[in-house]
Amino acid sequence: MKSTKTQPSPEREREPSFFQKLFGNLCSCFQDASIDEKPTYTPAKPVKKAPSVVQPRRVSRTLRSSESVHTNHGPERVFESPTPARTSISLESAISPNGTTNEQDIAQQGDMIDSHVHFGEQPTEPIDFADPPLPEVKRYGEGNWLLPPIAKEDEGKKCLILDLDETLVHSSFKYIEPADFVVSIEIDGLQHDVRVVKRPGVDEFLKKMGDMFEIVVFTASLAKYADPVLDMLDHSHVIRHRLFREACCNYEGNFVKDLSQLGRNLEDSIIIDNSPSSYIFHPSHAVPISSWFNDMHDMELIDLIPFLEHLARVPDVSTVLNLQL
Amino acid sequence: MSVPIDRINTVDTLANTLESNLKFFPEKIHFNIRGKLIVIDRVELPILPTTVLALLFPNGFHLLLKHEGGDVSSCFKCHKIDPSICKWILDTYLPLFKKSNNAYPSKIAFNPISNTTLVLFLTECCNIYLFSENKKPVDQKIRSDLLEQTFKNNDVFESADKKKIRKGLSDGPLVDALQHCGFRYNDKWAKRVKEPKLMSLMSYIITTVESSSLSEEFLSKILKLWGQPGNKCWWINEVIKVNGSLINVWRRKQWLLEVTIMGNRENSQD
Numbered sequence: 001m002k003s004t005k006t007q008p009s010p011e012r013e014r015e016p017s018f019f020q021k022l023f024g025n026l027c028s029c030f031q032d033a034s035i036d037e038k039p040t041y042t043p044a045k046p047v048k049k050a051p052s053v054v055q056p057r058r059v060s061r062t063l064r065s066s067e068s069v070h071t072n073h074g075p076e077r078v079f080e081s082p083t084p085a086r087t088s089i090s091l092e093s094a095i096s097p098n099g100t101t102n103e104q105d106i107a108q109q110g111d112m113i114d115s116h117v118h119f120g121e122q123p124t125e126p127i128d129f130a131d132p133p134l135p136e137v138k139r140y141g142e143g144n145w146l147l148p149p150i151a152k153e154d155e156g157k158k159c160l161i162l163d164l165d166e167t168l169v170h171s172s173f174k175y176i177e178p179a180d181f182v183v184s185i186e187i188d189g190l191q192h193d194v195r196v197v198k199r200p201g202v203d204e205f206l207k208k209m210g211d212m213f214e215i216v217v218f219t220a221s222l223a224k225y226a227d228p229v230l231d232m233l234d235h236s237h238v239i240r241h242r243l244f245r246e247a248c249c250n251y252e253g254n255f256v257k258d259l260s261q262l263g264r265n266l267e268d269s270i271i272i273d274n275s276p277s278s279y280i281f282h283p284s285h286a287v288p289i290s291s292w293f294n295d296m297h298d299m300e301l302i303d304l305i306p307f308l309e310h311l312a313r314v315p316d317v318s319t320v321l322n323l324q325l
Numbered sequence: 326m327s328v329p330i331d332r333i334n335t336v337d338t339l340a341n342t343l344e345s346n347l348k349f350f351p352e353k354i355h356f357n358i359r360g361k362l363i364v365i366d367r368v369e370l371p372i373l374p375t376t377v378l379a380l381l382f383p384n385g386f387h388l389l390l391k392h393e394g395g396d397v398s399s400c401f402k403c404h405k406i407d408p409s410i411c412k413w414i415l416d417t418y419l420p421l422f423k424k425s426n427n428a429y430p431s432k433i434a435f436n437p438i439s440n441t442t443l444v445l446f447l448t449e450c451c452n453i454y455l456f457s458e459n460k461k462p463v464d465q466k467i468r469s470d471l472l473e474q475t476f477k478n479n480d481v482f483e484s485a486d487k488k489k490i491r492k493g494l495s496d497g498p499l500v501d502a503l504q505h506c507g508f509r510y511n512d513k514w515a516k517r518v519k520e521p522k523l524m525s526l527m528s529y530i531i532t533t534v535e536s537s538s539l540s541e542e543f544l545s546k547i548l549k550l551w552g553q554p555g556n557k558c559w560w561i562n563e564v565i566k567v568n569g570s571l572i573n574v575w576r577r578k579q580w581l582l583e584v585t586i587m588g589n590r591e592n593s594q595d
Binding site: 288290300303304306307310313314315319320321323324325 | 462
């Protein structure tokens with residue numbers, strides 16, 4: 001039977017998205033891309049090893065976004081259009097002795113779904129925005145790296161790049177469960193409270209990883225949200241650097257974290273992210289982790305520690321993480 | 326690269342979109358799955374496990390409304406699931422529902438479920454990471470052999486002599502609960518495939534259980550997984566000796582368990 005063909009959608013004629021236009025000009029991955037053409041990813045130039053320069057010893061601190069170059073163009077839009085996220089259910093929590101579903105729980109689950117927000121990460125489709133452009137990302141050295149030269153205290157360590165949302169924490173605008181902390185952010189002149197819950201084991205994970213790695217948090221969220229969250233999360237002060245949305249590349253509608261732009265040797269770079277599209281450029285340097293929303297039985301961060309301890313000792317992490325046969 | 330199996334589109338969005346737009350989709354939906362043509366009736370979409378739907382339609386169903394997939398020339402290209410797995414699901418899973426009406430997750434609060442059959446769909450993704458004693462890349466043949474060895478160890482639950490590896494995997498309440506739902510301790514995966522050219526395996530098993538055989542309390546728990554898969558992840562470590570050298574083998578095993586209601590027996594079309 002012949003299928004009925006629907007009328008062509010006006011969306012077929014849609015112009016390149018805001019991000020395609022924006023990153024087509026700003027992101028180095030799209031060098032020479034025309035604003036009128038759909039950007040395609042151009043392979044980055046051969047990766048240069050970060051220069052081995054002895055830096056004067058300095059007090060270890062995290063570079064905040066406030067120290068980056070900002071260009072203000074009126075009200076900012078902090079978040080992407082929210083994509084309803086499902087609540088993660090642990091098999092164990094589903095069957096735990098205290099886990100009983102009743103009408104109230106079902107209603108709450110509905111509310112939970114509605115209230116869970118992706119803070120700017122991974123839109124499922126390119127979204128047109130009329131918002132002002134993102135702050136210009138600060139670059140370092142002749143290679144225009146995203147990170148400054150490695151600090152003396154981190155020399156010899158590998159670089160561990162961590163995603164934030166649904167990897168280390170989950171955030172929501174609504175009261176769902178007791179929050180570990182609440183951050184207040186301004187959106188279009190109004191203050192909003194964001195309730196943040198930490199993934200189980202995150203404190204121990206960060207502390208132990210901080211001993212072994214140079215830790216960079218790389219998130220596709222906006223700094224005005226992510227910065228205060230990290231301020232409260234990183235009470236051990238182990239996170240050396242923070243990178244936000246403006247440091248990401250837009251590739252086919254996804255925010256991609258290009259490790260070759262960091263200014264670190266790729267063989268020493270590991271990314272942990274719940275979104276495979278974030279590391280699509282460097283799958284051989286990625287450790288997958290499941291998305292986390294509210295499952296207090298989750299042990300994945302803790303279980304990762306011994307694996308990463310092994311990984312910290314290999315000369316080239318891709319020899320382990322590359323699943324190719 | 327193996328795709329983490331829980332990285333799927335919003336389940337509720339999928340379900341809601343599907344229910345409200347099914348009649349506007351092409352009657353036959355054509356897929357190019359890793360080079361194989363597979364055709365699925367649109368009426369079968371609501372019955373498929375949501376984990377499978379998410380792999381087939383990672384960006385949702387909006388393209389179906391534009392007649393994408395309606396014929397061979399506009400096949401949906403899908404590389405996230407093995408075609409033999411997809412065919413196995415069509416041949417094994419769908420027939421379970423052919424003579425029953427299917428209940429949608431959104432109707433959970435309204436449908437009586439005391440006299441029905443639950444279908445449990447369990448998926449495992451297993452990635453294998455190898456560390457050599459000398460810190461050099463592990464030889465290709467050794468990698469292939471280890472993958473084959475893991476592939477042949479087809480037990481759903483770790484065998485008894487490996488309890489020391491992960492006690493929770495073989496002794497925990499999770500396993501007890503699964504056995505209560507129809508899984509057996511000695512079950513083998515019903516379908517297992519190696520991902521192409523990867524140190525990665527995908528495994529599947531389906532079981533059914535009568536709702537009347539479960540207590541109300543337990544039933545209410547397991548129904549949390551109706552249309553909303555539950556997940557569990559393990560990192561399992563084992564040191565083995567190959568040709569006199571030690572190799573540290575890490576396996577990341579991730580389970581997704583989804584429950585579907587077969588439908589009320591009194592409404593069956595037997």
